[in-house]
Amino acid sequence: MPGGYLPIHVHARQLFLTYAFSVTLCVGGVVCRSPLIAIADYEREHGLPNNYINCAITGQGAHGAWQKFERGELSLFPFYEAFGHELSDTKVNNVWYAQYCKRRGIECPNLPGKLAINGRELFGRMMRDSGSFDEVVVEAIRRIRAAGKWRIIALTNNFSKTGADIIAEAPPSAEQYPGLTIKSELAFLGWEEGPTPPRLRVLFDDFCDSSALGMRKPEPGIYHLACKRNGIHPSEAVFLDDLGMNLKVAQELGMETIHVPLGNSLSAIKKLEDKLGIKLTREPEPTMHPNAKL
Numbered sequence: 001m002p003g004g005y006l007p008i009h010v011h012a013r014q015l016f017l018t019y020a021f022s023v024t025l026c027v028g029g030v031v032c033r034s035p036l037i038a039i040a041d042y043e044r045e046h047g048l049p050n051n052y053i054n055c056a057i058t059g060q061g062a063h064g065a066w067q068k069f070e071r072g073e074l075s076l077f078p079f080y081e082a083f084g085h086e087l088s089d090t091k092v093n094n095v096w097y098a099q100y101c102k103r104r105g106i107e108c109p110n111l112p113g114k115l116a117i118n119g120r121e122l123f124g125r126m127m128r129d130s131g132s133f134d135e136v137v138v139e140a141i142r143r144i145r146a147a148g149k150w151r152i153i154a155l156t157n158n159f160s161k162t163g164a165d166i167i168a169e170a171p172p173s174a175e176q177y178p179g180l181t182i183k184s185e186l187a188f189l190g191w192e193e194g195p196t197p198p199r200l201r202v203l204f205d206d207f208c209d210s211s212a213l214g215m216r217k218p219e220p221g222i223y224h225l226a227c228k229r230n231g232i233h234p235s236e237a238v239f240l241d242d243l244g245m246n247l248k249v250a251q252e253l254g255m256e257t258i259h260v261p262l263g264n265s266l267s268a269i270k271k272l273e274d275k276l277g278i279k280l281t282r283e284p285e286p287t288m289h290p291n292a293k294l
Contacts, residue, residue, distance in 0.1 A: 030240055030260045030268075031137050031154075031200070035126035037262070042122060049109045052097055053122075056087050058245075059096035062219075065119075070157040072211035076185075077172040084119030128190035133200075137260075140269045140280035141203050147278055151205040155226045155239070157216045158209045159195050206230055217241070218249040238275055240268060 039053050057066045065082035068074045074082065087093070094111040101108040144150055172180060186192055193199070201207050208226040215222035227234050235254040241247050247257040256275070260268040266281065273280045 030242055030265065031134060031141075031203070033130045033132045033134065034242060034262055035130040036242075038126040038129040039122075041129075042125065048112065049097065051100065052093070052111075053087060053117075055097045055100045056089075056093040059093065060086060067216060069159060070210045070216045071214050072159075072161075073214075075161070075170045076159075077177075078170045080120040080123065082119070083123060084117050087117040087119065087122070088115045090115050124188050124190075127195075131190045134265050136265045136269055136281065138203065139282060140272065143278065143280050144276070145203075147276075150276070151230055152203065153226060153230055154201075154204045154207045154209075155217065155222065156207070156209060158211050160209045160211045161195070217243075217246040220249055220253060223250060223253050223255070238272065240272070 036054070040050070042048075043050060043052055057064060060067060065074060065079055065086055069079040069083070090112050093115075097111060098108050141152055144152055174180075186194075189195075196207070196209065206226070206229060208222065208229065210216035210222060213222060213225060215225065217223070223234060223239075227237065233254070234250075237250075237255045238258065239247065239250040239255040240258045240260050241250070242260045242262060244259070247259055250257050258268050258271050258275075269280050
């Protein structure tokens with residue numbers, strides 16, 4: 001089995017980290033900035049209730065545009081169209097949001113009567129905003145790798161096609177997207193280095209990409225496949241994710257889990273420090289007293 005042993009003499013745990021396009025799905029929220037932040041900003045700017053778009057995405061179950069896209073079943077431009085259409089369907093989305101409020105025990109606010117959400121514009125904003133790395137998590141990864149005891153595995157809901165492949169299967173019409181080129185579209189998405197930059201992949205010992213595997217979190221199969229590829233049992237894994245539904249399935253399969261709160265990865269990394277028994281964070285820079293002398 002890959003890895004060594006923890007200080008408490010149980011088998012070493014493998015570290016699973018997710019990064020972006022999960023939306024909200026699972027595009028991120030751990031190694032990279034969460035796309036949920038861009039969604040929340042969009043909702044505020046357009047007068048939508050908090051979490052309305054997320055409810056619209058998850059309400060589609062396994063067969064929505066987002067879910068198909070992350071499994072590699074939809075190419076980019078057909079995804080844009082289907083995504084915008086689904087998010088604009090207030091008839092079903094209002095029902096799902098009212099059910100969400102009831103489950104949470106909160107008062108349902110006024111809901112939109114009509115929406116026209118541009119799927120390309122929203123997705124582009126999500127991707128551009130989630131392109132930066134969380135340095136707290138990156139530092140932890142570097143320290144774990146330097147220790148040489150544990151494998152680090154990315155288990156991510158993602159879209160991995162690059163270059164000409166992003167439009168080859170279903171090219172956009174020149175009438176709808178005048179002047180569009182592969183280069184301009186990649187720049188629009190913040191994907192100049194591709195959806196998964198090489199500098200991200202090199203952080204991991206294995207990179208399990210939903211769109212390449214044809215499965216996505218929280219489908220149990222992708223967790224099992226990630227473990228099988230790395231020669232471990234789920235009970236030998238510590239799994240970090242920003243979404244409760246992904247963590248729930250991981251727990252049911254026997255993984256240890258750590259929730260990564262939005263905007264507070266440090267708390268999750270501190271929990272991981274306790275599990276692994278090594279220092280994963282930098283000490284804060286000392287603050288010089290205003291009257292101190294050099």
